[in-house]
Amino acid sequence: MAERTQLVVIGGGPGGYAAAFLAADLGIETTLVERRANPGGVCLYEGCIPSKALLHAAAVIHEAKHAESFGLSFGAPKIDVDRLRAWKNEVVEKLTGGLGGLAKSRKVRHLRGEARFKDASTLLVKSDAGESELQFDHAIIATGSQPVRFGHFPQSDRIMDSTGALELRDIPKRLLVLGGGYIGLEMSSVYAALGSEVVVCEMADQLLPGTDQDLVRPLHDRLKTQLSQILLGTKVAEIKVDGQKLQVRFEGLNVEQPTQSFDRILVSAGRKPVTDGLGLENTAVRVTERGFIHTDEQCRTTERAIFAIGDVAGQPMLAHKASHEGRVAVEVIHGGKSVFEPLAIPAVVFTDPEIAYTGLTENRARELDRKVEVVRFPWAASGRALTLGKIDGCFTKLLVDPDDGRILGGALVGPGAGEMIAEITLAIEMGANAEDLALTIHPHPTLSETIMESAEVFLGHSTHIFRPRKAPSPAKSGA
């Protein structure tokens, strides 16, 4: 006889395990079906966590080099790749093992295997022991995403996706990174710091396509000093395997060397939702034109008892979005009236300098024809930034509603941007206006003061930069 569960969560990534854990906390009998031994998903095994561990190593190398400018020399770094790889793996194992322990403590039942829908209330779970049936009252699909592959490139273990790049098998002499999105740039920074000559090739005319240009510029300038070449408006037309080398032919407007040789290639040209083989055709679950599972604001699919969250349910494909959606789905299943309607979802690019943005962006405001006032506070005017010696092009920006001073969006470029963006996100969610930020006492000397001072720029009285307002601020004048 088939086993039964109140809730089954398919996929143990940050969406799936957050959902399963909350469900168990709320007293729902929960089964998690996941192929791997422990929860964690892409984020912990081959995404956020290992990449940030390696980026930390890259940051240490850069810091040590940069310290020469204020009189501290450490010499050239000695890189023990085996030890670095082992340390990164230890971080991943510690976290995923910890999650496995948390699942057990909460009595979440883990079925290790691959799930497929037989119908809208039955799953087939294939494991090493064979196939079993599981009947459920509710299901949450959290199967995540996988790298887009290009069928026309040759088969070679020298052509990697981000998972392969994070394995850090060696440090290639010449690495081509195909794709200038955040994953490509984070991995470029790692390999360049470890000593590879890195070439980035991007089809669009800017790195981080779609991101506000002012945020990208300082990063582009810094990367120019770290990478061997940045090819914009360029595509890889052909790759030929030539023994241990890969011969690449580029096509584009300004390609000076159309054919170049590399030791490895990282293809980082986007990710796609994992729905293949899930048996969705046996249910009423529908996918969008772009292949994501169609959901409403409660994360419910077109099949009433089945929900979908995280990467498989659409953009932005970020871990924190996945876990928030997971919690909403569980609250709805538990009988709550929750909806997923954030005003702001922060995004962070963990390069040097870091880029973080949240809420409305300038690009989006233009698309929406939304009137905003944009204020910037350059970090050259921040005492704390100067003590870090890290100010080239760094700044804090706020997008403010010119009518009532409400904070609509914000961005930071510089060290710690990824930590500080939470403050602007909170301000947006709480409906704070520029005056609220300006009146909130920030500790000195910190980089977070730049958020307070950006708000003061809007109000026309920033202490550390002189930029009088043309007209009195509506927020100040009580409008």
Ligand SMILES: Cc1cc2nc3c(=O)[nH]c(=O)nc-3n(C[C@H](O)[C@H](O)[C@H](O)COP(=O)(O)OP(=O)(O)OC[C@H]3O[C@@H](n4cnc5c(N)ncnc54)[C@H](O)[C@@H]3O)c2cc1C
């Ligand atoms: C290199 C890299 C760096 C990243 N860095 C960041 C970052 O810094 N910050 C950030 O927010 N995001 C980052 N991301 C994105 C982040 O990893 C994803 O947004 C996040 O993991 C999505 O979570 P999820 O729960 O939707 O699914 P996933 O984490 O993709 O997990 C899905 C799980 O489902 C399992 N599964 C799939 N199909 C089945 C099935 N049929 N049966 C059983 N199990 C199944 C898989 O084994 C997997 O464990 C990064 C991604 C990559 C690749």
